[in-house]
Amino acid sequence: MKVRTVAELTAEGKAPDILFWVGCAGSFDARAQKVTVALCKILNEAKVNFAILGTEESCTGDPARRAGNEFVFQMTAIQNIETLNGYSIKKIVTACPHCFNTLKNEYPALGGNYEVIHHTQLIQSLIEEGKLTVESGEFKGKKITYHDSCYLGRVNDIYETPRQILQNLDADLSEMKRCKSKGLCCGAGGAQMFKEDEPGDKRINRERADEIVETGAEIVAANCPFCITMLSDGMKAKEANVMVYDISELIVQSNNL
Amino acid sequence: MGLQQIIFLLLLGITAYLAFKRYGAVKRNIFLGQEEDISDNKGQRWKNVFLVALGQKKMFKRFIPAILHFFIYAAFLLTQIELIEIILDGLTGNHRMFASSLGGFYTFLISFIEILSVLAFVATLIFLWRRNMLKLPRFHKAEMNGWPKLDGNLILYGEILLLIGIFTMNGADSLLQSIDPQHFPATGNLAVSSWLGPALFGGLEVSTLHFLERAGWWLHLLVILGFIYYLPISKHLHIFLAFPNVYFAKLRSRGEMENMPVIMKEVKSMMGLIPETEADASEELPEFGAKDIFDLSWKNILDAYTCTECGRCTSVCPANLTGKKLSPRKIMMDIRDRAEEVGKIIDSDSEKTKDNFDDGKSLFDYITKEEIHACTACNACVEACPVMIDPLEPILKLRRYEILTESAGPAEWVPMFTAIENTGSVWQVPDARDKWAQEFNANLEEEKQ
Known part of the structure; x- marks a missing residue:
């Protein structure tokens, strides 16, 4: 199945069941694009009727708002809400917890009300509905640890869903000391992604990379494109051989999609 | 009226007067902040008070300090019953007024308080050891030097004095009951002082x-x-303020930053979505965000006065953990210090009010830009606080002031802002936003052939 835009579907008199909100990282960042593709493969595999906004999508405004720039946030957010409401979008899935949080928790005050889910939630419900079966061979017995992103975990209280998906891989899941509500930030949030660190002893992603390596895991599963960048950089700086994957990528590999 | 009664009354009167003034000043300082209507969802708010404030739910995420703290807390709460008796005895010149009327229940009650007091005594000694001998990093950060360190120890010394007082009183009393039963009514066998008294005295x-x-x-x-006099200048004000602070704590999602309706309306009218508002005609340059306590909400200042400087927030802050200057606890301490400074100036100069206040200083004299720039908005500090203080909100309000009002901030953020404004993406990139999709679809075509 090709990836279609909502505009194309509308022109044909059709509508998607769910909108896939790709986000800036998912659209432009070479590493995050792989996650975008992985999710599209999973959605196709489960025969989900989805579409993207394509060029009509803009940044949700999360980094601008958290940097303190409310004007830029409002401009991009109101623009997005106009687009979404124009297409009468009801349900949105996104692979970025920052987009997820902003769409879910911050757009309602501006007039944008949608059912918003993170891609891990969608994947888990597809598994529960029997629309997606995860093959367990590829990662059987491999040691995997999971990194909670702040905006999926601590901010939106979603800790178990991603772990439930990972259970299907039959891997040896091990937790870091700082996990779930105590999970350590990767260092990208609050618009840190877009600036140099303030003076300090260590980069935050290095600290997190140390904790990941301590578990002895070969793979760290993540759920956020910015975490993936930060953790990959941390591993590189540490010259550690731990692979950083989004949960959707693990499923694609496991099922050979 | 005996001499003791007169001294007692005098002391009580002086303390009540001084306390009235001091607590009044704290209340006034809290309401130097902006109005914020927090009257919704009373049910959930009371539930939080019972679970988090009274029940100490969030304390128990760290079990050992939580259990030690609980001994002191429970002893403190229950000792208030004994205190009522002490005050009534002091006023009327009686001795152990409740002993004869409550009978066996009195024995149980005082015994229970005594056992808790022993536990509190042990806990206090352990706390002194933890604070001074065991080098727990959170007790030894830069912001704890000087008064905060002394403050932390003073209350523990005070507790030890208090407990020595209780057991000296009850211990001597238990011996006197058999010697002079007419003046010392029988309390029954008390759990601790009935053997401690004879053993010591x-x-x-x-x-x-x-x-x-x-x-x-x-x-x-x-x-x-x-204590009553000391609490308002001490971090230990939390024993009272924890309750209202938990009650008024934010209930909306942590992920939702406070909306700025003025800017929202401005942008909507700019985009032609709503008619231009009359407010736009005002000539005055608006100030956004917070540069001083007057721009924070009263709840932010209540947070600061509630903070007991335990440092759980700072100990989980990713910026602080990696050696950056930011410490969420320091942000709260700075807000309180600034509120105190402003309050003192207002007290000393009757001309000065909340509305015309200007001493040439602001919160930025306490909190540097470097600190607020280091925050990752990860909410670990918010999660960690046992009394539901939100250190993140004032940090983000300070950022809003810097960016919106001063047009300053980290230079690297400017390209991000510009890119969002001009291209709708956080990065200025030449590619179309759906280039990946075109490639995805092209690959599908290839696979088919």
């Missing part, structure tokens, strides 16, 4: 016992009165 002269009993009684009372 057995064989002493009756007059010495009388002196010890009185000394214990007065020591207990004086420490309590001292």
Whole structure:
């Protein structure tokens, strides 16, 4: 199945069941694009009727708002809400917890009300509905640890869903000391992604990379494109051989999609 | 009326007057902040008070300090019953007023308080050791130097004095009950002092016992009165403010930053979505965000006065953990210090009010830009606070002031802002936003052939 835009579907008199909100990282960042593709493969595999906004999508405004720039946030957010409401979008899935949080928790005050889910939630419900079966061979017995992103975990209280998906891989899941509500930030949030660190002893992603390596895991599963960048950089700086994957990528590999 | 009664009344009166002034100033300082209507969802708010404030739910994420703290907390709460008796005895010149009327229940009650007091005594000693000997990093950060460190120890010394007072009083009393039953009504067998009294004071002269009993009684009372006076200048104000602070804590999602309706309307009218508002006609340059306590909400300042400087927030802050200057606890301490400074100036100069205040200083004299720039908005500090303080909100309000009002901030953020404004993406990139999709679809075509 090709990836279609909502505009194309509308022109044909059709509508998607769910909108896939790709986000800036998912659209432009070479590493995050792989996650975008992985999710599209999973959605196709489960025969989900989805579409993207394509060029009509803009940044949700999360980094601008958290940097303190409310004007830029409002401009991009109101623009997005106009687009979404124009297409009468009801349900949105996104692979970025920052987009997820902003769409879910911050757009309602501006007039944008949608059912918003993170891609891990969608994947888990597809598994529960029997629309997606995860093959367990590829990662059987491999040691995997999971990194909670702040905006999926601590901010939106979603800790178990991603772990439930990972259970299907039959891997040896091990937790870091700082996990779930105590999970350590990767260092990208609050618009840190877009600036140099303030003076300090260590980069935050290095600290997190140390904790990941301590578990002895070969793979760290993540759920956020910015975490993936930060953790990959941390591993590189540490010259550690731990692979950083989004949960959707693990499923694609496991099922050979 | 006896001499003791007169001294008692005098002390009570002076303390009440001084406390009234001091607590009044704290209340005034809190309401130097902006109005914020927090009257919704009373049910959930009371539930939080019971679970988080009364039940200490969030404390128990760290079990050992939580259990030690609980001993002191429970002893403190229940000792208030004994304190009521002490005040009534002091006023009427009686001795142990409740003993004869409550009978067996009195024995149970005082015994229970005594057992808790022993546990509190042990906990206090362990806390002193933890704070001073065991080098827990969160007790030794830069912001803890000087008064905060002394403050943390003073209350523990005070507690030890208080407990010594209680046991001296009860111990001597238990001996006097058999010597002079007419003046010392029987309390029944008390769990601790009935054996501790004879063990410590057995064989002493009756007059010495009388002196010890009185000394214990007065020591207990004086420490309590001292606490009342001391709390408003101390971090220990949390014993009172934790309750309202938890009640008024934010209930909306942590992920939702406070909306700025003025800017929202401005942008909507700019985009032609709503008619231009009359407010736009005002010539005055608007100020956004917070540069001083007056721009924070009263709840932010209540947060600051509630903070007991335990440092759980700072110990989980990713910026602080990696050696950056930011410490969420320091942000709260700075807000309180600034509120105190402003309050003192207003007290000393009757011309100055909340609305015309200007001493040429602001919160930025306490909090540097470097600190607020280091925040990752990860909410670990918010999660960690046992009394539901939100250190993140003021940090983000300071950022809003810097960016919106001063047009300053980290230079690297400017390209991000510009890119979002001009291209709708956080990065300025030449590619179309759906280039990946075109490639995805092209690959599908190839696979088919």
